[in-house]
Amino acid sequence: MRSRFKYLAAICFSLTSLSMSAPPQSLATKCPSITVECPINILQPGDPFTVTANVTDADPNLNLIYNWSVSSGIITNGQGTPTITMDTTGTGGETITATVEIGGLDSSCANTASCSYITCPVPVSRRFDKYGDLAFADEKKRLDNFAEQLKNEPGSQAYIIAYGKQGARIGDAQVRADRAKQYLIDKLGIKAERILTIDGGIHVRFTLELWITPQGGRPPTALDDQGEPSESN
Structure with a gap:
């Protein structure tokens, strides 16, 4: 939604x-x-x-x-x-x-x-969406909404943080983040330089987060299951 x-x-x-x-x-x-x-x-x-x-x-x-x-x-x-x-x-x-x-x-x-x-406060990054291991057809709908919001904020930066699930192969989370990024670029017209991906490390279950950082704002930080900065940062 x-x-x-x-x-x-x-x-x-x-x-x-x-x-x-x-x-x-x-x-x-x-x-x-x-x-x-x-x-x-x-x-x-x-x-x-x-x-x-x-x-x-x-x-x-x-x-x-x-x-x-x-x-x-x-x-x-x-x-x-x-x-x-x-x-x-x-x-x-x-x-x-x-x-x-x-x-x-x-x-x-x-x-x-x-x-x-x-001085003006530093703009804060906000999480636009968060979801689990969805079928790609369902994930595309979430990414469509994300792209629409990015187009409404042309000066903003997009961040995709992917957390692999326990037992997954190393690099699986990054693969999912890269797939989401490529869809935003190829199908929805978002410029590649506006999208950064972060491998957030391992969580209990796979999670993907979509973040928007206003121009001049601090980027989001990947967190572990306890809410502490992930070692992958």
Whole structure:
């Protein structure tokens, strides 16, 4: 039976209200205003993340030094300059805070500011179907439904995980996974590069699982009968 799914919108946005301007600390010294700008567009984990510091009303003769720090991710370019670029791989759903400390200002002036941004959560793979040792005619019907859903999600990746039954010959599960993949390619028009097969090892009985991984999502993991990662991974 064809599965139905509901989709939830990801929450990922710039917390611009957390950007802080450094206020003047002394009436005798005119201190500049410092603000930090985080991205305003939606970012997925792994997308380049650019942050810019703005220093206004500063003495143009000052030699300002920009020292950046981030709560998550890695600064890949721009340390020491007003703009940095970060690698956000592995930060799905996290709040990234970028802080700049400005060197070269009068000691009476505040010299730090920051902004924060919440990256989109990493998309989750979902199991579309699971079945046992069906006759191929019946299995084709399940694969037909699978192909239809893949066509509705053109950026997704398909995974076929096959578990051999106890006592089966080594490689039997992979043969079944390959047969399902070939049917999707030859008869249903799914491109070969969109389908990956996994030999999940041995279970009590033969099982084949059909998974869909959204673009940028983590792939599924083959599990043993106790729900632990299979040794075949």
